[in-house]
Amino acid sequence: MASITVNGNRLNIDGLSSDTPLLWVLRDHLGLTGTKYGCGISECGVCTVHLDGEAIQSCVTTLGEVGDGEVTTIEGLSKDGSHPVQKAWREHNVPQCGYCQVGQMMMAAAMLRSNNDPTDEDIESEMWNICRCGTYPRIRAAIKSAAKEMQSK
């Protein structure tokens, strides 16, 4: 039986070939529609999830590449919206249309795992996700707030 670990659960994915993109598995087979489709070629960041804690683009990552790794989607970032990034996004009222924001939050959460005091330059270089609505100033402010909370723990 083929399976994949998502948000801490081992889930059956029988019948899918190893070159199926992870994004299709998440949305179409597991019903985890928080992760969005944008460009499909790793250019926009809207499909970002974590694989073993690292940010990856699920549109260009195949099931075969996931293997026994642990995938985390926005649905699993916290049980109750209490991750510092989620709290900061609410505090700064970041989203406009909202489409890019799950990818933005997953990218920010992965960055803050390895760097909980990012400079403007760090944010500039690591947060390459595209936002059509131009919410970049609020994203930056929210990341700074989330970093502060993480430093105080």
Ligand code: FES
């Ligand atoms: S949809 Fe994956 S990076 Fe754009």
Ligand code: FES
């Ligand atoms: S909030 Fe609309 S694309 Fe980013």
